[in-house]
Amino acid sequence: MFILNANDKAPLYRQLYNQIREQVLSGKLPAHAKLPSVRDLATELETSRNTVEGAYQELFAEGYIYSRQRSGYFVSAIDQPVAPVSRLTAARKPHRPSASEPIFRFDFHPARLDPAGFPLAQWRSCLLETLRESPAELSHYGGFQGDGELRCNIQRYLERSRGVMCDPERIFVCAGLQQSLDLVAHLLREGHSTLAVENPGYHLSRAVFQNNGFEVVPVEVGPGGMDLEALRASRSGIAYVTPSHQMPLGQVMPIANRLNLIEWAQSGGNVIIEDDYDSELRYHGKPIPSLQGLRPDADIIYLGTFSKVFSPALRLSYMVLPNSLLAGFHALYRDYFPTVSLLEQKAMARFMAEGHWDRHIRRMRIVYQKKHDTMLKAIEQHFGARATVIGAGAGLHMVLELRESSRGESAIISEAAACGTYLFPFSATCAGGAPDTTRLMLGFGGMTAADIGEGIRLLAEVCLNVEEKCPREQGQK
Amino acid sequence: MFILNANDKAPLYRQLYNQIREQVLSGKLPAHAKLPSVRDLATELETSRNTVEGAYQELFAEGYIYSRQRSGYFVSAIDQPVAPVSRLTAARKPHRPSASEPIFRFDFHPARLDPAGFPLAQWRSCLLETLRESPAELSHYGGFQGDGELRCNIQRYLERSRGVMCDPERIFVCAGLQQSLDLVAHLLREGHSTLAVENPGYHLSRAVFQNNGFEVVPVEVGPGGMDLEALRASRSGIAYVTPSHQMPLGQVMPIANRLNLIEWAQSGGNVIIEDDYDSELRYHGKPIPSLQGLRPDADIIYLGTFSKVFSPALRLSYMVLPNSLLAGFHALYRDYFPTVSLLEQKAMARFMAEGHWDRHIRRMRIVYQKKHDTMLKAIEQHFGARATVIGAGAGLHMVLELRESSRGESAIISEAAACGTYLFPFSATCAGGAPDTTRLMLGFGGMTAADIGEGIRLLAEVCLNVEEKCPREQGQK
Numbered sequence: 015m016f017i018l019n020a021n022d023k024a025p026l027y028r029q030l031y032n033q034i035r036e037q038v039l040s041g042k043l044p045a046h047a048k049l050p051s052v053r054d055l056a057t058e059l060e061t062s063r064n065t066v067e068g069a070y071q072e073l074f075a076e077g078y079i080y081s082r083q084r085s086g087y088f089v090s091a092i093d094q095p096v097a098p099v100s101r102l103t104a105a106r107k108p109h110r111p112s113a114s115e116p117i118f119r120f121d122f123h124p125a126r127l128d129p130a131g132f133p134l135a136q137w138r139s140c141l142l143e144t145l146r147e148s149p150a151e152l153s154h155y156g157g158f159q160g161d162g163e164l165r166c167n168i169q170r171y172l173e174r175s176r177g178v179m180c181d182p183e184r185i186f187v188c189a190g191l192q193q194s195l196d197l198v199a200h201l202l203r204e205g206h207s208t209l210a211v212e213n214p215g216y217h218l219s220r221a222v223f224q225n226n227g228f229e230v231v232p233v234e235v236g237p238g239g240m241d242l243e244a245l246r247a248s249r250s251g252i253a254y255v256t257p258s259h260q261m262p263l264g265q266v267m268p269i270a271n272r273l274n275l276i277e278w279a280q281s282g283g284n285v286i287i288e289d290d291y292d293s294e295l296r297y298h299g300k301p302i303p304s305l306q307g308l309r310p311d312a313d314i315i316y317l318g319t320f321s322k323v324f325s326p327a328l329r330l331s332y333m334v335l336p337n338s339l340l341a342g343f344h345a346l347y348r349d350y351f352p353t354v355s356l357l358e359q360k361a362m363a364r365f366m367a368e369g370h371w372d373r374h375i376r377r378m379r380i381v382y383q384k385k386h387d388t389m390l391k392a393i394e395q396h397f398g399a400r401a402t403v404i405g406a407g408a409g410l411h412m413v414l415e416l417r418e419s420s421r422g423e424s425a426i427i428s429e430a431a432a433c434g435t436y437l438f439p440f441s442a443t444c445a446g447g448a449p450d451t452t453r454l455m456l457g458f459g460g461m462t463a464a465d466i467g468e469g470i471r472l473l474a475e476v477c478l479n480v481e482e483k484c485p486r487e488q489g490q491k
Numbered sequence: 492m493f494i495l496n497a498n499d500k501a502p503l504y505r506q507l508y509n510q511i512r513e514q515v516l517s518g519k520l521p522a523h524a525k526l527p528s529v530r531d532l533a534t535e536l537e538t539s540r541n542t543v544e545g546a547y548q549e550l551f552a553e554g555y556i557y558s559r560q561r562s563g564y565f566v567s568a569i570d571q572p573v574a575p576v577s578r579l580t581a582a583r584k585p586h587r588p589s590a591s592e593p594i595f596r597f598d599f600h601p602a603r604l605d606p607a608g609f610p611l612a613q614w615r616s617c618l619l620e621t622l623r624e625s626p627a628e629l630s631h632y633g634g635f636q637g638d639g640e641l642r643c644n645i646q647r648y649l650e651r652s653r654g655v656m657c658d659p660e661r662i663f664v665c666a667g668l669q670q671s672l673d674l675v676a677h678l679l680r681e682g683h684s685t686l687a688v689e690n691p692g693y694h695l696s697r698a699v700f701q702n703n704g705f706e707v708v709p710v711e712v713g714p715g716g717m718d719l720e721a722l723r724a725s726r727s728g729i730a731y732v733t734p735s736h737q738m739p740l741g742q743v744m745p746i747a748n749r750l751n752l753i754e755w756a757q758s759g760g761n762v763i764i765e766d767d768y769d770s771e772l773r774y775h776g777k778p779i780p781s782l783q784g785l786r787p788d789a790d791i792i793y794l795g796t797f798s799k800v801f802s803p804a805l806r807l808s809y810m811v812l813p814n815s816l817l818a819g820f821h822a823l824y825r826d827y828f829p830t831v832s833l834l835e836q837k838a839m840a841r842f843m844a845e846g847h848w849d850r851h852i853r854r855m856r857i858v859y860q861k862k863h864d865t866m867l868k869a870i871e872q873h874f875g876a877r878a879t880v881i882g883a884g885a886g887l888h889m890v891l892e893l894r895e896s897s898r899g900e901s902a903i904i905s906e907a908a909a910c911g912t913y914l915f916p917f918s919a920t921c922a923g924g925a926p927d928t929t930r931l932m933l934g935f936g937g938m939t940a941a942d943i944g945e946g947i948r949l950l951a952e953v954c955l956n957v958e959e960k961c962p963r964e965q966g967q968k
Binding site: 028053068071076077079090091092125126127128129130131132134137138141142145149150151152153154155156189190193196198200202218221222225226227238266267268269270271272273296299300302303321325326327328329347348349350351352353354355356357358451459460488 | 505545548549552553554555557567568569602603604605606607608609614615618619622626627628629630632633640666667668670673677694697698699702703704715743744745746747748749750773775777780798802803804805806807823824825826827828829830831832833835857881882888937
């Protein structure tokens with residue numbers, strides 16, 4: 015017996031569906047029991063045939079009932095007991111917004127960008143123009159390699175500004191450096207099992223290759239970049255390097271070492287992965303040309319990103335593959351769809367074509383140079399001779415090596431945090447043990463000039479063990 | 492001897508840099524040769540000291556020269572000859588736009604969407620509102636798991652419309668189904684080496700797992716979905732299934748088989764990957780509730796996407812992980828950045844919150860139902876009893892099984908292409924050999940009603956070996 019309630023919010027057919035379904039699942043309607051005909055049940059319930067037909071169709075579609083030609087509907091045999099979890103009563107944590115990280119007054123994270131630096135008006139107009147001009151494109155998957163016009167614009171930019179020599183056919187648009195690395199790791203796994211990385215070096219790249227089953231061999235980095243003898247000794251066939259701005263120490267690999275590294279690749283059938291992550295940001299002189307441009311025919315995989323100068327939130331990066339890897343790459347990813355929004359790819363192509371990109375880089379170089387210089391001055395003022403700056407002059411961070419402090423990194427980080435100051439641990443960039451001396455990684459991209467000064471002052475007090483450390487602690491005394 | 496030319500477009504310091512660099516690389520300036528002092532060279536060239544200082548600084552930064560305290564600059568020793576490829580003369584294919592695929596008059600690709608279906612005005616307003624409200628967010632990397640508000644809205648939608656029961660903490664935003672699968676494959680690789688897939692089944696999922704080193708075992712699909720006995724016999728610990736709308740055959744897995752499949756997972760410590768790719772599009776009755784909702788505590792990985800109803804160009808998908816896999820997932824991807832643009836995530840959160848998403852689904856269901864019905868009618872008219880439709884009633888494609896035709900798939904596809912008609916090969920969904928009978932996969936999402944009628948008429952002529960095939964060939968007679 016079923017009861018339909020016209021005052022119930024659920025449609026009548028749905029009420030009937032629910033009641034029959036429940037009786038099937040509870041066994042009250044046993045397997046192979048015949049259901050009343052549509053006409054009979056409609057009459058019985060004083061409802062329309064459509065209501066009964068709708069309920070039966072849904073029960074049938076989901077397999078609760080089956081039909082026999084000219085005989086009507088029957089209850090299906092269901093062996094497994096149904097979940098005790100009813101949809102309405104399932105135990106479920108109440109919704110709460112995802113736990114946000116503590117908010118820091120002074121955030122020295124090296125990956126922060128200037129909050130006001132995003133070229134909002136130009137980007138909006140590029141998005142709108144793209145939406146206006148090619149709305150039909152939104153009904154298509156784009157090509158895996160990325161939008162053709164964007165790749166052409168990236169090619170011209172790379173040649174002009176980074177000395178990278180390639181065809182747009184060698185450029186692939188990706189959703190961030192890590193995705194580029196993931197694609198590369200997949201590709202190189204066929205012939206390689208170890209990867210040499212700079213030590214200290216970028217920890218996120220290590221993570222990607224480790225997750226792809228590679229043995230990651232740390233090779234020491236000196237003032238000239240990765241130690242080539244140690245690289246040879248590692249017997250690794252791939253070297254991941256950051257020659258234009260070593261991550262995290264900031265040096266530029268000298269031309270002699272660059273040529274030696276390329277020679278290592280060419281004479282031994284080895285591969286170089288050149289990560290050129292923030293090469294646009296050099297504050298004195300022109301940016302350092304890329305390794306790739308020295309030998310465009312060598313096996314160098316060149317990686318670049320829009321995350322450092324433009325926005326890390328949009329997830330846009332690119333890579334240039336050597337000719338030797340193109341066929342294998344296309345074979346591996348023949349069936350893949352792209353991972354970057356076509357709308358944003360086309361908007362970026364337009365942003366570059368209209369000259370916004372070059373202007374934006376010039377503008378941000380000035381913005382960040384000011385912050386960089388403020389930081390250097392504040393360090394000079396508050397640390398004086400008790401610390402040495404490593405890797406200034408470029409990028410969005412510098413490294414501070416403490417001299418006389420006996421305090422270790424973790425003590426400094428936790429005390430700084432108590433004073434509302436975030437420090438990214440330098441030790442995260444070290445494979446194996448942390449260095450003997452305490453080094454602090456200081457990003458300045460996201461901070462105002464005033465906050466840089468105040469934050470460095472506070473940090474000096476924390477590091478140099480001055481009695482009164484932070485305003486909050488003072489207040490609590 | 493260096494020559495500076497004030498009429499040259501390049502700045503003076505750059506001209507000087509280029510000339511010294513060339514002499515270093517050619518050996519004209521030998522290793523360890525001392526360079527003139529800044530003052531002397533400036534006097535000699537009748538230029539400012541800044542010009543010389545600028546050139547030296549850049550040569551120094553790139554390692555062409557080195558400095559000794561109080562002694563000035565010296566030429567670095569460079570062992571390797573420099574690339575013969577000059578930047579200006581490098582052989583390079585002239586730029587040409589990427590080769591576009593041939594344009595088809597009738598495109599039956601199953602992944603095409605209605606070109607006018609994208610909700611342009613609403614999406615634009617959501618993008619603009621997001622840009623207006625939270626521009627500062629664009630200077631941050633978002634969280635790897637995805638925007639919190641978007642995950643909450645997806646959770647509510649999934650519970651309401653798909654019967655999926657989960658916390659937003661179990662939802663991960665991804666850049667398309669393949670990226671979801673790639674993350675899952677990485678995760679499951681620890682404990683598994685084989686994956687059971689439906690045969691016929693979605694070929695792109697097979698590719699992702701194969702690229703991740705899995706042995707992929709095809710398991711036959713019957714009217715009730717994946718054959719459970721064959722699944723058990725495969726000894727695979729993971730089953731990838733499309734229970735709400737089998738890809739490509741279109742059946743719904745009956746409730747009894749769903750519960751048996753869940754029992755297989757629960758009793759054997761196995762994992763189910765439920766791909767619910769186009770579940771919104773059922774044209775009769777309500778959408779089929781998900782497998783996941785039957786047992787939210789089972790090891791079911793639920794995958795959904797915005798590509799089928801909304802836009803494949805924006806690259807937005809999501810997955811719901813079982814509780815048992817959460818800790819491992821977070822450990823593996825602790826250091827990862829997200830792959831989806833935060834701007835588009837937030838725009839989608841807003842799109843859902845304002846009710847546009849639900850309205851859009853209802854609207855698209857009507858649009859596609861009309862195309863679907865037109866297709867059925869056209870098939871009935873032009874093929875009649877000589878073909879059977881499989882898997883109608885849902886999604887964006889149906890399968891046509893030819894009866895009396897002796898022609899094979901590849902002959903039909905190439906002859907159709909000659910008549911301007913694109914057919915996606917059904918055989919691509921078959922692991923191992925193609926089926927005995929010829930099956931055609933017919934997508935209707937991207938076609939107008941008129942084109943569907945005309946395209947099916949033409950296809951019938953191709954398939955059924957009628958004399959006069961296509962207008963173009965007629966014209967050539």
